[in-house]
Amino acid sequence: MDYQFLQLEQHNQVATVWINRAELHNAFNTQVIEELHACFQALNTRDDIRVVILAGRGKSFSAGADLNWMKQAGQASATENQADALKLAKMLQSLATLKQPTIARVHGIAFGGGMGLASACDICVASTDAKFATSEVRLGLAPSTISPYVIRAIGARQASRYFLTAERIYAEQAHAIGLAHEVTTPEQLDSKIDEIVQALLLGGPEAQHASKQLIQMVNYQVLTEDLLQQTAQHIAHVRQGDEAKNGLNAFLNKQSPAWIKTTAE
Numbered sequence: 248m249d250y251q252f253l254q255l256e257q258h259n260q261v262a263t264v265w266i267n268r269a270e271l272h273n274a275f276n277t278q279v280i281e282e283l284h285a286c287f288q289a290l291n292t293r294d295d296i297r298v299v300i301l302a303g304r305g306k307s308f309s310a311g312a313d314l315n316w317m318k319q320a321g322q323a324s325a326t327e328n329q330a331d332a333l334k335l336a337k338m339l340q341s342l343a344t345l346k347q348p349t350i351a352r353v354h355g356i357a358f359g360g361g362m363g364l365a366s367a368c369d370i371c372v373a374s375t376d377a378k379f380a381t382s383e384v385r386l387g388l389a390p391s392t393i394s395p396y397v398i399r400a401i402g403a404r405q406a407s408r409y410f411l412t413a414e415r416i417y418a419e420q421a422h423a424i425g426l427a428h429e430v431t432t433p434e435q436l437d438s439k440i441d442e443i444v445q446a447l448l449l450g451g452p453e454a455q456h457a458s459k460q461l462i463q464m465v466n467y468q469v470l471t472e473d474l475l476q477q478t479a480q481h482i483a484h485v486r487q488g489d490e491a492k493n494g495l496n497a498f499l500n501k502q503s504p505a506w507i508k509t510t511a512e
């Protein structure tokens with residue numbers, strides 16, 4: 248399959264999915280989401296692929312959602328808005344439920360949906376220059392569709408802080424709260440990932456798939472269709488509100504959002 252915003256590389260039994268929108272820090276819009284979803288679905292049928300690595304070209308892993316796309320979605324009808332959000336929710340689910348073990352190769356920024364992608368992977372290896380954030384509230388939004396994966400990664404207690412403050416989470420802190428399994432220098436990032444890949448290749452693929460299913464079954468709740476609908480409806484409702492419209496406009500116009508001015512007064 249040909250992709251506009253992805254590059255798929257295979258080396259023996261390892262596939263690397265590169266998000267290739269470097270000029271926009273690999274932010275995703277409808278097409279990027281659709282391509283990722285299609286790619287993950289295709290990989291899920293491949294018995295010759297044992298491990299999937301998710302990475303970003305350029306300076307960043309992923310800046311999350313393209314804000315112009317989010318703004319347009321928020322101005323659409325409620326039905327179109329929710330359908331658009333559901334595409335993102337289903338893409339993340341297709342990553343989280345891949346039968347192969349998945350590794351997020353994180354360097355630079357992983358904000359919003361980018362942090363969601365890293366959390367949806369089974370394993371996260373971060374460079375020392377990595378920066379994570381659930382930045383949505385500073386735009387008048389909420390981290391709705393990524394929430395099942397981020398909360399699963401860092402727990403509700405840590406999410407209570409970072410969902411509300413949108414503080415940047417630097418690599419060492421990401422490791423401390425359980426978001427990143429390993430932190431290494433940029434020069435050693437790929438060698439560390441290769442170490443983990445070699446360990447994964449020692450396990451049985453069917454056993455690993457069963458183990459992934461076991462974790463989902465035991466840990467809190469299964470990612471059901473109802474949960475996807477709930478999270479999609481949640482962000483669709485939030486981003487149609489006045490606060491979200493103000494926050495997105497302010498960011499795109501390099502202004503302060505209204506709530507910051509109100510707080511200052």
